[in-house]
Amino acid sequence: MATFRIKRYNPEKRPDAYYEDFEYDFPEGATLLDCLNHIKWTQDGSLTYRMSCRSAICGSCGMKGNGHALLACQRQAAQLLKSGDQVITVEPLGNMPVIKDLVTDFKEFWEKVDQVKPYLQNKEKAPEQERQQSPEEFRKIDATSTCIMCGACYSDCNTLEVDKNFLGPAALAKAQRFVGDSRDHATRERIKELSKPGGMWDCTHCGECVERCPKPAEPFYRIKELMEVALNEGVTHNNGARHALSFVKSVKHSGRLNESKIPIESVGYFNIKGLLELVPVGLRMLLKLKIPPIFHKPIDDAKDVKRIFEEFGE
Amino acid sequence: MKFALFTGCVAKGATRELMMATIKSAEGLGIDFVEMKSAACCGAGVISEKNPVLTDAINARTFALAEEQNLDLVTICSTCQGNLKKSEFQLDSDAEYKDKINHVLNPGGHQYRGGKIKIKHFSNILATPEGKELLRQKIKRPLTGLKTAAFYGCYVLRPSELSEYEDPDNPKELEELFEILGATPIYYPSRIKCCGFPIIMMNKEASHEMAGNALIEAVESGADCVVTGCPLCHLSLDSYQPEIENLREKQYSIPILHLPQLVALALGYSPEEIGMDKHIVSTAGLDKILAQHA
Numbered sequence: 001m002a003t004f005r006i007k008r009y010n011p012e013k014r015p016d017a018y019y020e021d022f023e024y025d026f027p028e029g030a031t032l033l034d035c036l037n038h039i040k041w042t043q044d045g046s047l048t049y050r051m052s053c054r055s056a057i058c059g060s061c062g063m064k065g066n067g068h069a070l071l072a073c074q075r076q077a078a079q080l081l082k083s084g085d086q087v088i089t090v091e092p093l094g095n096m097p098v099i100k101d102l103v104t105d106f107k108e109f110w111e112k113v114d115q116v117k118p119y120l121q122n123k124e125k126a127p128e129q130e131r132q133q134s135p136e137e138f139r140k141i142d143a144t145s146t147c148i149m150c151g152a153c154y155s156d157c158n159t160l161e162v163d164k165n166f167l168g169p170a171a172l173a174k175a176q177r178f179v180g181d182s183r184d185h186a187t188r189e190r191i192k193e194l195s196k197p198g199g200m201w202d203c204t205h206c207g208e209c210v211e212r213c214p215k216p217a218e219p220f221y222r223i224k225e226l227m228e229v230a231l232n233e234g235v236t237h238n239n240g241a242r243h244a245l246s247f248v249k250s251v252k253h254s255g256r257l258n259e260s261k262i263p264i265e266s267v268g269y270f271n272i273k274g275l276l277e278l279v280p281v282g283l284r285m286l287l288k289l290k291i292p293p294i295f296h297k298p299i300d301d302a303k304d305v306k307r308i309f310e311e312f313g314e
Numbered sequence: 315m316k317f318a319l320f321t322g323c324v325a326k327g328a329t330r331e332l333m334m335a336t337i338k339s340a341e342g343l344g345i346d347f348v349e350m351k352s353a354a355c356c357g358a359g360v361i362s363e364k365n366p367v368l369t370d371a372i373n374a375r376t377f378a379l380a381e382e383q384n385l386d387l388v389t390i391c392s393t394c395q396g397n398l399k400k401s402e403f404q405l406d407s408d409a410e411y412k413d414k415i416n417h418v419l420n421p422g423g424h425q426y427r428g429g430k431i432k433i434k435h436f437s438n439i440l441a442t443p444e445g446k447e448l449l450r451q452k453i454k455r456p457l458t459g460l461k462t463a464a465f466y467g468c469y470v471l472r473p474s475e476l477s478e479y480e481d482p483d484n485p486k487e488l489e490e491l492f493e494i495l496g497a498t499p500i501y502y503p504s505r506i507k508c509c510g511f512p513i514i515m516m517n518k519e520a521s522h523e524m525a526g527n528a529l530i531e532a533v534e535s536g537a538d539c540v541v542t543g544c545p546l547c548h549l550s551l552d553s554y555q556p557e558i559e560n561l562r563e564k565q566y567s568i569p570i571l572h573l574p575q576l577v578a579l580a581l582g583y584s585p586e587e588i589g590m591d592k593h594i595v596s597t598a599g600l601d602k603i604l605a606q607h608a
Contacts, residue, residue, distance in 0.1 A: 067503070068483055082481075158508040162523035201516045204524065205359050206508035207396075207472030211483075227363040240516045247360040251372075255354040257323035266515040277518070285328065285553055288592050292327035300352035304422035305372060311418045312368040 001025045002081060004035060007091040009098050026077050033061050033072035049102035056214055059150030063102045064091040069152035069212040093155035109154050112167045116175035121186035137182040144177040147217040153209035165198040169209035169219030172200055176222035179229055191235045200226045201240025239266045252309040255299035259292040318385040319347035322394040323355050324545040331589020332545050335574035336390050338588050342581030343452050353379055356397040373401035374415045378424035386432040388439060390574065392544035395435040396469025399476040402433060435470055437543050437573055438478040441487040449494050454582030456496025459607030460600065463500040463537035464488035465528060467544030468508050495580040500537040504528035511550040525550045526558045529566045538603055539569040541576050548572060553594050569597040
């Protein structure tokens with residue numbers, strides 16, 4: 001017998017959210033969605049959640065199981081009990097307002113997807129037939145094309161938890177779908193837009209979106225692809241891009257990171273306000289002798305590392 | 315036990331106390347660490363923003379260096395661990411790709427064969443049955459009374475298929491180590507979240523808010539200190555703690571320890587020997603707690 005500890009919320013009846021336990025001895029192979037259906041049909045018809053395809057295609061049943069976003073139809077309930085505990089906690093997706101029980105409001109999610117202009121921008125006259133791509137060209141956008149907009153990545157994104165301005169993993173992955181599209185003509189404009197605050201450089205590399213994505217879309221890796229395009233297109237007037245360039249330069253020359261230089265080069269040598277902001281932490285670390293050595297010592301055989309950088313055109 | 319030690323950049327720079335504590339822990343446990351002095355930076359997930367293939371190439375060179383010594387590679391930084399594992403995965407899952415990279419390594423006299431060595435975080439080798447037994451045997455000063463909150467660091471946990479931890483969504487390894495060392499583990503939700511360091515130069519406020527969430531949760535859960543296996547998390551949680559306090563208008567003053575410091579303390583080393591005086595947030599309160607229970 002398993003206990004499903006479900007987070008309930010119905011503002012028409014009670015102002016606060018609360019947890020309610022349901023017992024169900026689920027059969028082998030039952031998904032979390034099968035269990036919720038059983039509870040709804042036999043125990044409490046008012047339990048509210050979204051569902052449709054039961055095949056991890058429609059993206060409707062995104063919710064949290066034991067604190068992490070998932071598709072209820074894609075996860076077997078038994079897998080959620082693997083820690084030996086007999087309780088499965090079920091909650092609505094995070095980073096979104098809750099409407100009722102496990103149903104969340106996707107308004108901001110969709111607004112952010114719209115913000116990246118998720119449609120092909122091609123300046124040429126429409127051809128008589130379709131615009132074709134080679135298999136190699138398609139491969140660049142294949143991963144993101146699998147996104148089903150379930151909101152799992154958005155739910156568990158660590159940046160979104162502290163900054164609602166962040167576009168979020170799903171919208172950025174969608175942006176890569178068009179930045180990487182050989183038929184799209186707006187690459188530079190898109191990259192400039194995506195380099196602004198709230199864009200790609202605000203991703204904190206936590207990997208939650210890769211972990212929660214139920215498809216091969218894996219947004220963080222798509223965000224890295226956007227960064228690669230930005231750096232190679234020369235859209236570098238921002239701290240994120242300057243940070244990456246400084247990092248590459250430092251490791252190329254000494255085999256290791258020059259920690260004294262990277263903060264300065266990231267904010268930019270002429271950014272007085274930004275440089276001043278570094279002073280307190282710099283002084284504090286200096287007083288504790290935590291400042292890296294002034295003479296940056298290279299690794300042994302740094303020449304070989306430099307040679308490899310040059311082989312790859314850096 | 316003998317390993318190739320991949321120090322990473324930060325243990326040799328802004329968190330030198332991590333290096334001091336690692337050397338002392340190894341000494342106290344009788345582990346032989348051979349420092350990889352010609353290994354390059356792991357790329358920290360940043361070089362790959364510019365050039366992912368180059369990242370895999372410099373990491374393949376690092377793996378080749380460990381293979382040449384016939385030693386498993388040990389990291390003392392979650393970020394190094396995660397990034398090395400990513401490159402290892404890329405190289406080991408595509409023979410043609412590995413050949414291409416080896417072709418570039420060739421003039422330097424290195425070749426990455428693959429499958430010969432393992433890449434483990436220091437916590438992973440301590441969390442093995444042999445590691446735990448070794449700890450139990452060597453403890454000189456159990457950390458009784460010390461309430462320790464783990465902060466894992468994203469890169470050792472996600473993606474889970476590259477993690478060396480048993481259950482990366484609900485890891486227990488650090489807490490198990492704390493118990494062996496005599497300390498009391500404190501569980502709190504942010505222990506597996508991001509410290510905010512990767513965006514400290516891009517979105518300072520969001521970065522500090524992330525770190526602040528972890529600090530407040532640890533404090534409110536009753537922790538005396540936070541213990542991390544990642545020097546970047548340490549920078550975010552310790553060096554920037556005054557900024558976080560200013561932003562939140564709250565006083566946390568919670569010491570942040572590197573995992574090897576906690577180990578070395580239990581092995582009987584003094585706080586000075588393991589660089590605890592180099593922290594921004596004073597660790598003096600921990601000595602008092604330990605003295606009370608001694």
